[in-house]
Amino acid sequence: MSPLWTPLFILALAIAGFFAARSRALSTAGGNPRLMHSLPRVYGMNALIWTAAPALLLLAALTLAQPMMQERQVMSALPDSLTASAGETSLAMAEICRIAGGIATAIENRSLSKDAALQSSDIGTLRDALTGAGIAVTPETSAEILNGAQDWYAYDRRAALLHAVLALGAAALGLVWALRRARKDVNARSTVERGILLLLMGAASVAILTTVGIVFSMLFEAYHFFQQYSWREFFFSTNWNPRFQGGSDLGMLPLLWGTLYISLIALIGAVPIGLFAAIYLSEYASRRMRSIAKPLIEVLAGVPTIVYGLFALITVGPILRDYFAAPMGLGNSASSVMTAGLVMGIMLIPFVSSLSDDIINAVPQSLRDGSYGLGSTQSETVRHVVLPAALPGIVGAILLAASRAIGETMIVVLGAGAAAKLSMNPFEAMTTVTVKIVSQLTGDTDFASPETLVAFALGLTLFVLTLILNVIALYVVRKYREQYE
């Protein structure tokens, strides 16, 4: 029986409960909804919630907890020779899981009989039976592993049955409880309201818990990295030269410099253009013009960054090299900080303009009227009244764009290259933190060497950097808001 059947059955039971409770509640009121405390369908919802929610939660909890308990049990049966170190244990467990999975598939396909898989205590026959069913078992696979796999499969089957019984039992209990409460004078409405509240709270906490989880996983791996590599070297060394044979230099300064340099150029391009575009759209453009131009600018935001990267690679890079860098003697590389910065700036324009436009539109018309009434021109009104009033929001928009710039990867790979360098020349190839995170984690990696783990330390640094930007944004916004409202 597939594990999907249990939740489906519970849902079917819940829907049946909905109709049963609704009609039952209605009948206790003699078919007159006016005599009931809550609407008939609210009693139905109540039954639906009581049947489905506890049972599904129980099922989820059991399904999550079971592998851990099972692993401990199977592991305790393994001999010490296989569990000498954490690495060996996880290797043995992985093998056991693989073979157990093979057994399950083979039995479902009827290429292996259940008796042959579970009853045969003789290792030789078991090995033959498994090989015959198409499960890769080498002669070196030890008897303990095979027995472990047998146990694992048996536990799996028992657990699946147990879970189904427990969950269905919970569903039945919930249904009975709700049906008993489907009487006209019971307050079903507040139960349903509370259920909805819990659902919404659950959704909010999933978002928050995920963030916390991400931070912790990064912290954990970064901690491993700093156990193997000196933090002083990481933060203050100007040399980035990872070697997978060992003995790498993993100084992050060249990467951080590249990130900040490219982001700076991108913002220098995007902020004025985006802001001016926003001012034009919100203050000067006619309604018709605005309805055409605004979506057009926003199309820019929908272009995948890899497409921007191609644009940088084949158009902007060569143009900059041939017409600016080479004639000025600043280098002859098509990949450069300038290329990536300019193209990233184009990418950021719609962010800045769209958000600023909304914010400028939110400035009350009465302020503009006041300014016009004093005889100021349109541009004076924009400069002295509208922009100061919209400043907190505009700063927020710019910092959001900055976060995007810092996190951008694709444009940098194609536009600025992958060479970690510390240079002031904007026409030289450089690279950023994100690009190096990708390149350290691509290919065959074990998550034990500092060359791989450095990616997590870099990621954490980036996270902290954007966090600081957000905190500054909040601070600025709050400060000006106090002053202005």
Add this chain to the structure above:
Amino acid sequence: MTQNRAKIRTEGVNVHYGATHAIKDVTLDIPDKTVTAFIGPSGCGKSTFLRCINRMNDTIDVCRVTGIITIDGEDIYDRRIDPVQLRRKVGMVFQKPNPFPKSIYDNVAYGPKIHGLARNRAELDEIVEKALRRGAIWDEVKDRLSEPGTGLSGGQQQRLCIARAIATEPEILLMDEPCSALDPIATSQVEELIYELKNNYSVVIVTHSMQQAARVSQKTAFFHLGTMVEYGETDEIFTNPRDERTENYITGRIG
């Protein structure tokens, strides 16, 4: 009452908002150094007419003004007239106090700054102080000029806005229901101020409150459904209206 010479003259003014005919053929003369009140029920067009006098309606796309409006004999809808210049001469105070999100000082200094009225900081200080004194708010704010204007109470904000309008030394002051967002105490302070202002400016005030019109104005125009029904001395209008509609309005039967 002595009759002053006409400061503002309007002749056959019509205003259309898209398809709506908001003002129908209004002709009247507004004298200098007096308070003139526009009264009438909601939607009668009195605010729209007021906004024609400093061409604030220009900022609304669908609004079309025809007819002649002159100030000191000069047609303000003439093509050579710059609305920005005009609005310096014709100040405006709005229904809701709308101080800029700046300090009290900067609110008042805004107009003089953009028109280059002060040559240096000392002159600007002087202009600001004078305007705040005329706006009858100097004593309340003189110790906190650098605090935001938005932090003042509603009545103080409105007097600040009046001071702000005065600071550019206009000749005419338009007020669009300046007290409708204020409590009775703030209202009486602002009314007192309006009464004072007539010594230096010609003031045109739109109001919903007939008592207010009676208290502050010397001339009153009654608007109804886009037409000006009656215009005359305030005492006359309130004690001896000629038109039946005016009588119905001031006795509370319409509006």
